[in-house]
Amino acid sequence: MAAKMWLAPAAALGLAHVVFHWWIWSWQFEAFPSFRGTYPAPWRTLRAHWLTLQRLFRFATSPIRRLPDFYIIGAPKAGTSALYSYLSLHPAVKEPFMKESRFLSGMCGSRLSGLLYRSLFPTWWGSRGCLTFDSDATASLQPALAAAMYKQLTPNAKIILSCREPCSGVFSMYKMRSRIKGRGEHHLSFRDMYDLEMGLSTSVEWQNLEDLAAALDRNESVAITLGLARCVLCSSMIRGFHYADILLEFYRRFKPENVLIIRFKDLAADTESTVRRIFSFLDLPDIPLPDLTTIHPQDVMDIALEEEAQTAELSQADRSLLEAYFQVRNQDFAKLMGKPLEELW
Numbered sequence: 001m002a003a004k005m006w007l008a009p010a011a012a013l014g015l016a017h018v019v020f021h022w023w024i025w026s027w028q029f030e031a032f033p034s035f036r037g038t039y040p041a042p043w044r045t046l047r048a049h050w051l052t053l054q055r056l057f058r059f060a061t062s063p064i065r066r067l068p069d070f071y072i073i074g075a076p077k078a079g080t081s082a083l084y085s086y087l088s089l090h091p092a093v094k095e096p097f098m099k100e101s102r103f104l105s106g107m108c109g110s111r112l113s114g115l116l117y118r119s120l121f122p123t124w125w126g127s128r129g130c131l132t133f134d135s136d137a138t139a140s141l142q143p144a145l146a147a148a149m150y151k152q153l154t155p156n157a158k159i160i161l162s163c164r165e166p167c168s169g170v171f172s173m174y175k176m177r178s179r180i181k182g183r184g185e186h187h188l189s190f191r192d193m194y195d196l197e198m199g200l201s202t203s204v205e206w207q208n209l210e211d212l213a214a215a216l217d218r219n220e221s222v223a224i225t226l227g228l229a230r231c232v233l234c235s236s237m238i239r240g241f242h243y244a245d246i247l248l249e250f251y252r253r254f255k256p257e258n259v260l261i262i263r264f265k266d267l268a269a270d271t272e273s274t275v276r277r278i279f280s281f282l283d284l285p286d287i288p289l290p291d292l293t294t295i296h297p298q299d300v301m302d303i304a305l306e307e308e309a310q311t312a313e314l315s316q317a318d319r320s321l322l323e324a325y326f327q328v329r330n331q332d333f334a335k336l337m338g339k340p341l342e343e344l345w
């Protein structure tokens, strides 16, 4: 009798798990096939099922969860994983469930819903007196959408952007992306990956993205398509370093004093004072910090990497190509900052 009583709820829970498992993983794999690196067969991977269960619980408890107080929006390869780890050291900062939410790429559902986004953050009572945040460098690939969405959800949020000299940032991203197993770009040369991203830059998806941002600015709700998510996630080598474009979108929607720009070089050379500067920007009390060189940020992406990239060093010809590409963009950034170029990174 007792066993019969449990049968119906257990079957309902099992069904919810199966449906939810299929829903979250199929979108991830479609939008970002390299996830398959660590989860080649999610139906047979216990860790994938455990993640599904946790996310299911978090979706169910979304209404009692909060939204970010600040965002690390990039740039990709500008130390964002390190920043995530350093800021999480503060007792008044509660880290999110995942470092990179990829919310804007549909990882919480293709309809960009604040309610579902909340699932990634702590509960109100579990984070009283604390700040929480999202550290999603994919925001800088789609700054209009990111700025409009963050503004609609959290108009008083603070924004942090770490800037790395574009050529070295691009090459760092190339080295990672070309080594991701199970992805179309696996083992491409630098020039081939550059050409691929240049090809994507003429996609109609970018106009769709602007239209979605405009709809969010009108306070409408929006849904993204798989095509858009794929286009954005496959454009992470170069676009994330269009600093002037990124900042203009955020300055249009947030107060300038809510936007902090740090230099990757300072984060690397003078880590502790850069982290303290960020604490101060976030109005967090100063705290004693451990030796930050002992903190090794984990690679948070669910990917399997090859040992070596196809192109081991950036050739002079490829560097010149990148310098030409970024010349005007960097000048625009310098003008926006009111600083000479060499002081920007």
Ligand SMILES: Nc1ncnc2c1ncn2[C@@H]1O[C@H](COP(=O)(O)OS(=O)(=O)O)[C@@H](OP(=O)(O)O)[C@H]1O
Pocket: 075, 076, 077, 078, 079, 080, 081, 082, 137, 172, 173, 175, 176, 267, 268, 269, 271
């Ligand atoms: N503290 C410190 N000092 C110097 N360099 C550092 C530091 N933390 C991270 N890094 C370098 O930052 C690169 C990774 O950046 P991200 O974490 O933003 O990458 S990602 O976008 O999340 O994949 C990656 O750069 P490359 O080594 O050039 O690939 C890391 O080595």
